[in-house]
Amino acid sequence: MVLITCLSNVAAQVGIGRIMGGSKFHYPVGQPELPPEEELRWRVGLLDKGLSALETPVQESTIF
């Protein structure tokens, strides 16, 4: 599992394995100020990074 959140430190405190910083607290995978196409491109990039995190073996809480 990879967790996308803006509260990375809290996630690490409770022992989540793979953590990725999101965009904002109230829209972790959004960038509303961008035009829709660019926002999607940004989101694909973020999720692609999330997939790379899934492929990375970890033993302890790791913030990607």
Next chain:
Amino acid sequence: MVKVLHYLNQFFAGIGGEDKAGQEVLFMPRAVGAGAMIQEALKAHGVEYATVVCGDNYFHEQEDKALQAIRAAVDQFEPDFFLAGPAFNAGRYGLACAKLCSWVRENRRIPVITAMHEDNPGTKEIGRHVFVVQTGASAAAMQECLRLFSLVIERLLAKDESAIEDFRLEYCLPIARRFTARSDAPDYVRAVDLLLAKLDGQSFESEIPYIEAQQHPIPNLSGALKNATLALVTEGGLVPKGNPDRLESSRGSRYFKYPIEGRADLRRGDYEAMHTGYDTSTVNQDPDRIVPLDAMRVLEKAERFKKLHDYYFVTTGTGAMPSKMEEIGAGIAEELATSGINAVILTAT
């Protein structure tokens, strides 16, 4: 005159062991077994003591009948205090004590006191305002426990609120319950005092007990990502417009899954977020900002992974009991595991 009604199982009432666990409810207008010691300790108050007994198996196999008979005993005797146990680590006995105490407290508003070991399953059934004295796992702790039963009754009779609170803190199981308590200063003063202490580098103690998170093993992906089926999960409360299943917007107690098969993205107007913990307006404008279906479809098409699961899972992660959230997490995990999901992307606000 103080009237005490004490609930015991067949064993502690001296009727018999497992062979007598089918014992029906029995009312005795006197102290039985360990009750004699409490009666003795309270004799200065002129105590009238009665005992109600029920077999461990009878209570659970005929719970309705047992409860009815025990309630009748309570109504007939009209006790000032209701005691149950101690149950130590005896599971059936502990559950019976917990259920009875909760019922008596809820319906008769008298002080109720039981005692058990922290691992007793009865601790999960304790209702509000029940004193649960912490005991050892075995009856070796009997003497101390009876002393504590007498002690708390003394303090309750004296109506000494601070001594009662001390008793709770010192001798009772720390079961997460809310109680009304008086403090020396209003909350805003205490909050500022805490902040100042923190800024000054002095020691301070939070009024909210910290709940230690349980540590779980961290699983790694077994096999290549391009052969993996992935699922989207969120605590952000995103549900179909109109919230058909009535997901709570706070203190969530349930989770749901909603189909995304054949959808390229989550369209504005088809979904809404039920969540009092964040400003949901930006997510409502484009639900992919909390459940990133559009991006996952792009990556699925690019064969970064094999397939996206046909449902996304959702609950509301605000204001909830950690224990409830653990249940929800376990439920989602089990469903995902049985659906052959290899990995999860979880978005959280």
